[in-house]
Structure formats: C-alpha cells, structure tokens
Amino acid sequence: MRRRLTASTGWAIAALVALLAPLLLNERQMFVLMSIVILAVFATSYNVLLGYTGMVSFAHAAYYGIGAYAVTLAWVHLGWSPLAGFLLAPVAAGAIGYVTGLVALRATRLYFSLLTLAIGQLLFLVAFQWRGLTRGDDGIFGMQLPLLLQPATNRYYFLLALAAIALAILSVAMRSPFGATLRAIRENRDRAGFLGIKVKRYELAAFTLGTAFAGWAGGMYAFFDRGSFPLLLDWTTSADPIFTTLIGGLNSFAGPVIGAVVLGLLRDFVTRNFLYFNVVLGTVLLAIILFMPGGIVEGVRRLAAVGGPGRRRTQPEQPADREQPAAAGTRSKS
C-alpha cells in the first residue's frame, strides 16, 4: 500500500515536471526532452519482452524503424497526413512482429535471441536496399507536419500525450492477469508450462504487443525527426532500449522510463562536451552490471531499505523482489 502510494506520487511528480518543463527550456533542450519521451516508450515496449517475459530480442529496433517508416512511407507514396500515418505505425509493426515472431519462436532462449538477430537484420536490409520503396540509405526526410505541430513546444506536448497513452495501455496490460502470466513464464518457463499455460502462445502475444508499441515509438520518432532512415532498424539500435532498461531497472514498470531520462540527459551532456560517448556509456553499463544489476530502481529501493525503519527484509542477492510498483499513477500522466 505504501509502495503504491510512493509510486503514484512519483508518477504525479514526473507528469508535473513533464508538463511544466517547456516553460523553462530552450528549443534545443526541448528536442532532448522529446527524444527522452520517445525512448521511454521504446524501452517500455521492450521491457514487455525483457523484464516481464524474459525474452532477449535483437530485432526490436526493426519494429521501431517499421513504425517510423509506416508514417513516412504513407506520406510519400500514399499522400497520407502524418497523423493518419501514425495510426498505421503500431498496426504495421505489430503485424510484422506477429509473423516474424511466429518464426523466431520456433526456437527458445539463446537460439530465439540469435534468430531475432537474423530476422531483424533481414528487415534492416529491406529498408537499406529496397531503394524504390524506401530511398535506401538516403532515408526519407522533410516530412510536412500539420501546422499546429510545427512549433517545438506543441510537438513536445503531442509526443508526451502519445507517450502517456502508450504507457497507460502497457501498464494496464502488465497489471492484468495476462501480465501476471508473462511473469510466471519469466520466473520458470517449464513450471508455467506444467501449470497448463500455453507458453508459446503467451510469448507470441507478448512479442506482438511489444513490437506494436515499438512501432508506436517509431511513429513518434517520425514526428520528432520528420523522417526515417534505415539505421533505425539496425540491431545496434536495439541496444538503446536494452541499455535504457538496464540503467533504470528490469524489474519494474518505471525502470525503463527512469532509464530513458538518465540515458537521454547523459547522452546530451556527454556528446556536447566530449567526443567519445561510447566509452562513457560502456563504463556506466559495466558499473551497473557489476555493482547494481537491478538498475537505479533497485539501488533506490536498497537505499530506502537501509534508511527507512521497519523494512529489514531486503536480500541484496535476490534480483529484486519481483513486485511491480507500477502504474497507479500512469493515468495522472495523460
């Protein structure tokens, strides 16, 4: 109960900060903020696979890229408004996610991961090589946004609203019996099977849900950058949500969102002052992996447990008490 309350307070503060931020920030900072909002959705969609179901996919960026291309391709080839195109983004990504998920889930665990690497690179190569459709390496840029969305502040609020909707839907899904079943699969795949859960079917559903919202995030990216390019689909882009989730914390709904804020600010700060971002990111990741594998959320919980009275029950070796403090407050965000 107390945790619930803390979580909703946290979400309420986050929402307030997010709503008021434009009053204080310049245009460049607004764009940093937009990239953080997009990354938060992208990483949360990935956590449906990684944190909730225990699936490591290297293809997630492919669906993110598909979402971005859904908007830009509908604009270039069909003359659709980006707003109409956005509706296509999660549908296209989810549909392709479902079909490719069927193939990838022929294998399990490590071999599943490696199969997603092949599938993701295949999708990347389609975007990279099919010049007639995607203009290949040049990408598609300069998409006309509706007049209302052209000022940075308006575009930010638009993206924030889209993020809030996505996070609300995902948090409801993850708190539902469906989400509980996914966690059972992550905890013990075999035992979940013995209980009569159709594991593969749930994994496919989680994969489809995750990829659909990766497409949602990709659609947001198309508004942010007014375009799309093949590298969005590359497997190295899949590292973004993985790192984000790791930094924030795998075992909670808020983890990827917190990670997005930290990673987004860190990236902005480092790249403006220093030529070598990768070495900083690599070192931060290594430190988290070695010393705080539960990410920031776990670190804060541990601190709270040390500081607060009557909460002695923390065993640092256990990868987080699997409770999920999510969500009650997500609604306050929208």
Next chain:
Amino acid sequence: MTGEALVLQVMTGLSRAAVLFIVASGLSLVFGAMRIVNIAHGSFYMVGAFVAVTVAGWLGGVVGFVGALLVVPLVVAALGGLIEVGALRRLYGKEHLLQLLATFAFLLIVSDVVRFIYGERPQSLRAPPLLSGATRFGDVFFPRYSLFLMAAAVVIGLGLWLLLSRTGLGRDIRAAVSDPEMLGMVGVNVSRLFTVVFALGAGLAGLGGVLAGPQTTILLGMDIDIIVESFAVVIIGGLGSLVGTAVGAVLVGVTFALGITFIPSAALAIVFVVMVAVLVWRPYGLFGIPQEA
C-alpha cells in the same frame, strides 16, 4: 559469366570463409565451454587488425607482417584474459543477460579506445611480396593470398582439433562443454580454464584480424560487421561445434561471394535468409547439440 570468373568468385568466397572460420571458431569455443555469447568478439578482431598495422609499421617490410602474425594474437589474447579476469568472472552463475550485456559494454569501450588511438582514417596492411600476386593452375590465376588464407584456416582448424582431442587442456574444455559444474567437482580449476579459453578465443579473433588485414580496409565499424557474420556462421553450423563452424563459414563466405556476383543488392540478405531457414529447420544449427542455454 565465364567459368573462370565463377571459379575466382568462389575463391574469394573461400578466402573470406577462411577468415570467418578462424574468428568464429573462437566465438564458438567460448560459447561452448563458458556459455557466454561474446558480442565483443568482433572487437578483438578489430584490435588485432589495428595493432597489426602498428607492429608491421615498427618492424617494417616482410618481417613486419610475419612479426604481426606472431605477436598480435598474443597481445589480443592477453587483452581477452584481462577482460575475463577483471569483469566477466564476477558474473558467472548470474543471469546470462548480464554476461551478454557486459560484453556489449566492452564492444562500446573498445570501439572508442580504437577511435581515440587510431582516429577515423582507414588503415591498410600489406602482405609480403611472396604472398602477393597470383599463381597459375591450368588456365586460371589464383590470388596467392587467398590460397595462403585457406591454408592458414586448415592449419588452425587442425591445430584446434588436435588441441581439443589430444591434450589435457582440450579434455577439460570438452568436459566444460558438457558439464562445467561436474568439472569443478572433479578438481579442475574451472576459473583458470575459463580465463585460458576466453584468451584463446580472443587470440583467434585477433589472428583473424591480422590475416584479414591485407584483404580488407581496416576501419572503425569492422567489429560490428564481423560479429554479425560470425554469428551467422556459428548459428548455421551450431554453437560449440568445430566442424559446424567450418561448414557454416564456407556456406556464409561462398553464399555471400556468389550473391555479390549475381544479385549484389541482396547478397547479405541471402545470408540471413539461409540463417533463418537453417534455424527454422534445425533450431540448434546443422551440427549443434540441443541444450539448455
């Protein structure tokens, strides 16, 4: 296309396969014995190529290339050993994801360190005159360096086979492949074995980098290119199988070379289609053994 050109294309594919085999055998070995998917494996390959440029520059001439061939794998193996002792060792017994992400962190770190030292400019490594040019068999001229690469791959392959089947170290590695816990219980120093295996794997990648040097542009980003191809090789062949790695390397190398000739824009895509097809047909690869991973 003439038969002669086709033979040359296949030769190109086989020489690429030779490098892929040497690099991927290290990846496969590390996975087989330690259950670690080493994403930083391509970084060892890249470091090998760059350090070879430096060493060859110091020594100069023919001695330079030969010296690099001898010294660089040891340097890279030492780097691998350092990474294993410094970081990976602390992660055994934890979630596989953490180990995988730790190697990913090293990929990032190494790529920036290489960029810091060597800059963005492409480097090149020259093969000694003895290995340049072409040798004539019948009507066809074969590039000598390609022949050298294939011979090197065969020698390395035989060496690894002898190591695994005829030595005490090889016996321990094979035991680790089937049951690492039991190995510890019968008194083998598993911790030291893992350091040696990881260093050996890194050394093979470094050697691959030196050998590939004269045939490729030595450039940032070559770490990512080789790791994706090496994954394709070991997945098709089956992780942990030496024979599988050889078959996978030939399949990937030749498929790519022929793909480039006939449908250039889809060459790499064809490799991935083959990879997906193999995995759907045989989820553990052509020569892999079903196992918990």
